[in-house]
Amino acid sequence: MLDTLRRIVQEVNGARSLDAALATMVRRIRKAMRTDVCSIYLFDRERDRLVLMDTIGLRTQAVGVVTMRLGEGLVGLVGQREEPLNLEDAPAHPQFRYFVETGEERFSSFLGVPIIHQRRMLGVLVVQQQEKRRFDEGDEAFLVTMAAQLAGVLAHALVSGTLNRRAEPDGQAMFSGVAASPGMAIGEIVVIAPPADLDSVPDLIPTDPDAEVVRLHAALAHVREDIRKAGARLASRISTQELALFDVYQQMLGDAALGNEVEKRIREGQWAPGALADVVRRHTQYLERVDDGYLRERAADIRDLGRRVLARLQEGNELTPSTYPDNAILVGDEISAATLGELPRGRLAALVSIRGSSNSHVAILARAMGIPTVLGMVDLPLPRINGAKAILDGHRGRLFVRPDAQLAKRYERLIKEEQALAEVLEHEQHLPSETSDGYKMPLMVNTGLAVDVVAQLKPRVSGVGLYRTEVPFMMNERFPSEQEQTRLYHEQLSSFAPLPVVMRTLDIGGDKDLPYFPINEANPFLGWRGIRVTLDHPEVLMVQMRAMLMASRELDNLRILLPMITSVDEVDTALRLLARAREELAEDGIEVASPKVGVMIEVPATLYQLSALAERVDFFSVGSNDLTQYLLAVDRNNARVASLYDACHPAVLNALARLATESQQLGVPASVCGELAGDPAGALLLMGMGFDALSMNAPSLPRVRAAIRRVSIEDARSLVSETLSLPTTAVVRAHLRQRLNDWQIGHLLPPQD
Ligand code: PEP
Ligand code: MG
Numbered sequence: 121m122l123d124t125l126r127r128i129v130q131e132v133n134g135a136r137s138l139d140a141a142l143a144t145m146v147r148r149i150r151k152a153m154r155t156d157v158c159s160i161y162l163f164d165r166e167r168d169r170l171v172l173m174d175t176i177g178l179r180t181q182a183v184g185v186v187t188m189r190l191g192e193g194l195v196g197l198v199g200q201r202e203e204p205l206n207l208e209d210a211p212a213h214p215q216f217r218y219f220v221e222t223g224e225e226r227f228s229s230f231l232g233v234p235i236i237h238q239r240r241m242l243g244v245l246v247v248q249q250q251e252k253r254r255f256d257e258g259d260e261a262f263l264v265t266m267a268a269q270l271a272g273v274l275a276h277a278l279v280s281g282t283l284n285r286r287a288e289p290d291g292q293a294m295f296s297g298v299a300a301s302p303g304m305a306i307g308e309i310v311v312i313a314p315p316a317d318l319d320s321v322p323d324l325i326p327t328d329p330d331a332e333v334v335r336l337h338a339a340l341a342h343v344r345e346d347i348r349k350a351g352a353r354l355a356s357r358i359s360t361q362e363l364a365l366f367d368v369y370q371q372m373l374g375d376a377a378l379g380n381e382v383e384k385r386i387r388e389g390q391w392a393p394g395a396l397a398d399v400v401r402r403h404t405q406y407l408e409r410v411d412d413g414y415l416r417e418r419a420a421d422i423r424d425l426g427r428r429v430l431a432r433l434q435e436g437n438e439l440t441p442s443t444y445p446d447n448a449i450l451v452g453d454e455i456s457a458a459t460l461g462e463l464p465r466g467r468l469a470a471l472v473s474i475r476g477s478s479n480s481h482v483a484i485l486a487r488a489m490g491i492p493t494v495l496g497m498v499d500l501p502l503p504r505i506n507g508a509k510a511i512l513d514g515h516r517g518r519l520f521v522r523p524d525a526q527l528a529k530r531y532e533r534l535i536k537e538e539q540a541l542a543e544v545l546e547h548e549q550h551l552p553s554e555t556s557d558g559y560k561m562p563l564m565v566n567t568g569l570a571v572d573v574v575a576q577l578k579p580r581v582s583g584v585g586l587y588r589t590e591v592p593f594m595m596n597e598r599f600p601s602e603q604e605q606t607r608l609y610h611e612q613l614s615s616f617a618p619l620p621v622v623m624r625t626l627d628i629g630g631d632k633d634l635p636y637f638p639i640n641e642a643n644p645f646l647g648w649r650g651i652r653v654t655l656d657h658p659e660v661l662m663v664q665m666r667a668m669l670m671a672s673r674e675l676d677n678l679r680i681l682l683p684m685i686t687s688v689d690e691v692d693t694a695l696r697l698l699a700r701a702r703e704e705l706a707e708d709g710i711e712v713a714s715p716k717v718g719v720m721i722e723v724p725a726t727l728y729q730l731s732a733l734a735e736r737v738d739f740f741s742v743g744s745n746d747l748t749q750y751l752l753a754v755d756r757n758n759a760r761v762a763s764l765y766d767a768c769h770p771a772v773l774n775a776l777a778r779l780a781t782e783s784q785q786l787g788v789p790a791s792v793c794g795e796l797a798g799d800p801a802g803a804l805l806l807m808g809m810g811f812d813a814l815s816m817n818a819p820s821l822p823r824v825r826a827a828i829r830r831v832s833i834e835d836a837r838s839l840v841s842e843t844l845s846l847p848t849t850a851v852v853r854a855h856l857r858q859r860l861n862d863w864q865i866g867h868l869l870p871p872q873d
Contacts, residue, residue: 161246171184296519307449453474565583584619593626742776742794744795747794752771789813798816
């Protein structure tokens, strides 16, 4: 059974259009369940009706014609109750409704199950049988499992407008994801494909099919040559039988085999990489289903050859800055923090990724760079959107593809208004960050990107509250050397001196991978991360600490911050290493003052160890991003649970308030460098709680400063006491918005619908 399920899901997954997916579904399910009829109805939200989308067994003329309201007929009942319905004698049910077009009167037994994705009913899957048959528990369980699995696939395929078959396929469409970096942009979509991964090659319609065919044959010829060379190299070491395999590969790559088929697919309207992926998929799916070990292995060979050809096709085909349009809206299956660093900043208007969520590091970087971004856009059909005009709304997490003139006008106006607000706020950026009654709230900046961008902020901030050293590490091809690091850190420290610069030791792991130091784990956020990695690799940490110390010579503004601290002994070990680094420098005649050292408060365990930590370090820096993820048990990188992730959850706010009070009692300065500090409402709460400094990405400074300057410290304190007793995140958010509106600073918050 499991095998059948898996096979059907795989096949549906491989279908290249919604229609093909639906057709596969009904045919395969009917066969697996040995019934007369299998039909699928999808819910058209605009029309508020379930629509028969495909059937095998009912009259095909009924497809697209038969529709029903929720609660109407048996199918409508399943859709309304969102529960399975299993009937031996369907016409006898009081809710039975007869649709003439279907020829349904012949069928007596009925089993219908809802298709639900993330709490939303997408449609209903039905099987029917002519003679009376009580579908048994096993049948019901099979169909429920099938529907649950297919829901994800369907949600992906279901895009706006698809349900309405008369709709212009190229008409305006809207897609939703997780708002990850604010701002709006109008531009042209550029789809980027990851290197040599057949499964994530997007479908694109070629502008010049002939050129694609030429490209294909060149790539095939290259791979044939590679394989010939590999065969020749191995000739003396392997048997003739094994060597014969190389001839098989050559044949597979020949024009008569793969070449012709891929070329045909290109002519049907698919670019070369997409056509190759289609053909490889078709062959491997077929071979994997055959009950023969030898043929199954050939499937693996075809995949491997396919990957090689793809790698050749992608060669020299990378998008270079000059090939980007001026206002590129970059769209990819996964855009990593490292990719982001390589993009031509000047032409990048916005970012969209199918994976990731609002607190992924790529989102944090995008915010720091001020690039409007939407992540977790799981329903986006990469096919057909390359080169399309689009609008990205980073506040509401939306992408409009091929917007009509009216929508484009509206967004042009909104963008202008946002620019106007930015200009107004700019005028007060040289003013101190203090409340209307003179309470000073030091603002600091988070850095890690090129210094020149933030150095001009020096007159406006009290220093750097978080320098994420992993960012330059991510943009390298190996660990940067001690000299390289020293140079980099010196640039940071000297640009801000005499203001303090808090440098965090390497915090990799989680969603921050170094290309040259991959970490593959089932639960990366609970795994080898931050200080856990660097304490296991003291050679890496020592180099980094020495570089930081060297760089701070004669500047004396270095502070060192340890990430992901869970236990006191990690602090002790790190401090020992730091002392050794200083001694080593002293032995070389380089005397460096002992820097202040702090720990990140981001693992909940540290909340209960504050006094032991206070005995060892000079300051606390709260990582509200991770503290939220760990307190709420919500992966910050997972779009599926994005709606559960909010630092304004009452539990997080209460933990923060207590932490602020306890740090004060212990006499240890505590600041916040997570994203909550850059949210105007969050910043007011943190100020009211008594934190000593707020550190945020540069683009957040103007709104936070403006908010602080328009309230009194008493206002902020009462905001805290009002908020802490509220029961849910939604109530907290509504209350914050209400209060900010009362103080006439509601416009500083991200716009809502
Ligand atoms: C945090 O966790 O809040 C933090 C500032 O660190 P990062 O986002 O880099 O994990
Ligand atoms: Mg963190």
